[in-house]
Amino acid sequence: MTTWHGCKNILVIRADNTGDVLMSSPAIRALKDSFNCRITLLTSTDTSEVVSLLPMVDETIAVDLPWVKLKANHATHIVEKLVSQLKVASFDACVIFTVYSQSPLPAAMLAWMAGIPRRLAYCRENPYELLNDWIPEKEPYELIKPQVERDLDLVERVGAVAKEKKITVAIKENAISSVRIKLEALGINLSKPFIVLHPGVSEEKRQFPEEKWEELAKEMLKLLDTQIVFSGSDSESSITNRLKDRVKDNSFSTGGLFRIDEFAALLQMSKLVISVNTATVHLATAVETPLVVLYAQTNPQHHPWMGNARVLEYSIDEQIKSKNEVIRYVDRKYYADYLPLPSVNDIMQAVLSMW
Template identity: 40%
Template sequence: MNARWQGARRILCVRLDDMGDVLMTTPAIRALKAARPDRHITLLTSPAGAAVAKLVPDVDAVIVFDAPWMKGDAQRAIASANDTAVEALLRAGDYDAAVIFTVYSQSALPAAYFCYRAGIPLRLAHCRENPYALLTDWVAESEPGETIRHEVRRQLDLVAAVGCPGDSQRMSFAVHDQACREVRQMLGELGLDFGRPWVLLHAGASAPSRRYPPPLFAQAVRLLAEAGCQIVLAGSADEVDDVETIQRMADVPTLSLAGRLDLAGLGAAILLADVVICNTSGPAQIAAAIGTPLVELYALTNPQHTPWMVRHTLLFHDVPCRFCYRSICPQGHHDCLRRVDPLEVAEAARALLPFGLRWMIGEIAAPRAPVTTLPTKRTVLPRDTASCVGSAS
């Protein structure tokens, strides 16, 4: 390992994007931790990233920052004007090093400036332009001109540059046994027969361009039900109406956990399921981290976010405007998803059912072993410098 980085015990990892981006960074975070077992990792991340960070074993503490230079509207920028508080928290953290994780379309320099002002002596990031003193360890940006890597690979390559290659590329997401018990009880009360195959369908996504239309999901649900599969629908509280629309249009027996699960519960439901069907979204990354077979309705917005190290089927319709990197379809037709036949969705899910772990090992009660404990993390909410510490539990 790089001698300077070998001595770094307290490391700040910066990943200011959403939940899925944090999950795709977990192999690199684990590589940092593995290089020095006594290392303490703090994650500076968005509110959505902080929610999933509680379930990442290698993250010891979290600082929440809705950074105004990240994607969002003007209201978000105004509401997150707490730069001074964040800088004070970083200075108080007495960090030895900072690793700034970005996608290639983002600049690491605003975060690097924070870390520089906070006095963090080592600062690593990809950067397109010369960062001068803002970075002590500058990895020249090679994307998209020379290559385009999966997001997991990109971040692993970054930490390998300072001698932390890691020995595992799997994403991390810990599922509590208590969460599994609670979700199993919910499903039992809803009438799920655990002796029969069942599919978990999550129809949400943070960007409209990545959402398969509810009427087409409904057709896929109907086909699966007619083939003898049980279907459980999930979604956030904001997605309950969409789930109810799918149920109404499918007009077959289905069960719904929409609006009833926190992130830990969603992870438990994904672990218990035989197959997951979802859009390109955080739940897709959770399924990949846990190892549940996955059918992903893959909007051709970004080639770097395909399922990582999990048995899966990607469904999409190829279009000339592929890889637009847009949250709203710039052409207005959504053909990359809208033209995927629901029959393909149903058949892909049925084809993956034999690979659900509980069917391969014949254990209906425990498809994938949950963890029994997870250390409580310290979460920092930088509203002000006087009262900003809270529990992550």
């Protein structure tokens, strides 16, 4: 087995969304702990904020790459500039984290052009010189691993062994204080429990109907002595505001109110989180808050990792399913049977089992 014990300056490429970086963080921590090295994370601009919660990352390069599904417009000079930046950094090695439906080769080409001598990833085809440490890609045709386990297995290939396999985050006290101030300003009674409902999604196919969120919130307020906090990003504030206006008493809209570290603190303070399958799920798991996940059947490897969670799956409409043939294979094999949306009664049963 090749080992990287002499590597002291490692680049990690995970250029996707916040949830992806959180799921890769146990493997990044294993690199840090095993090699006592400097870690630089190359990730997307929207995701870079989450690094404030990950003390194992020493530096961040935030850039939106043209082979990743993001909202940014791309130009060739951005990649050319990035290659120059990576050359100057003189990295000893590079790890490329992917899901099984992604190719590591564009990122591998980037690392190769930057002269990074050791390059590690899963790969479906022979990468020849682009990757000199690699694992043949067997997912999803032979097996599907949880994403955290997949990433841990990748770095173990070069000698990085995890002391702790959970997703963890570091929340500073000032973030907790800031959340308390903001919640009290909204009129939330911090001596009473509250439940966070997170309706926002990064992809349309993961949406859970807005009217169902409203119905669920009203039912919880009727049956439980609690308050409802609707959470979301700034772009999702219109949804959280609408839901707050419809649910009325003891409900609060916080769309766009919190930084990522404050949002993690909010989840830590809440008695329960209910969310679609998005980064919120992995943050709630990291802060050990009980969780109900309304899980559109898209990525079976992204279930909550080592957390106290109830997962309620449902099918997605054929018209909005991915066109990626690897994902379509998974859909045909694992999601052939139609599952209706969880009813409010189904969700309430899950909530009551955790209350």
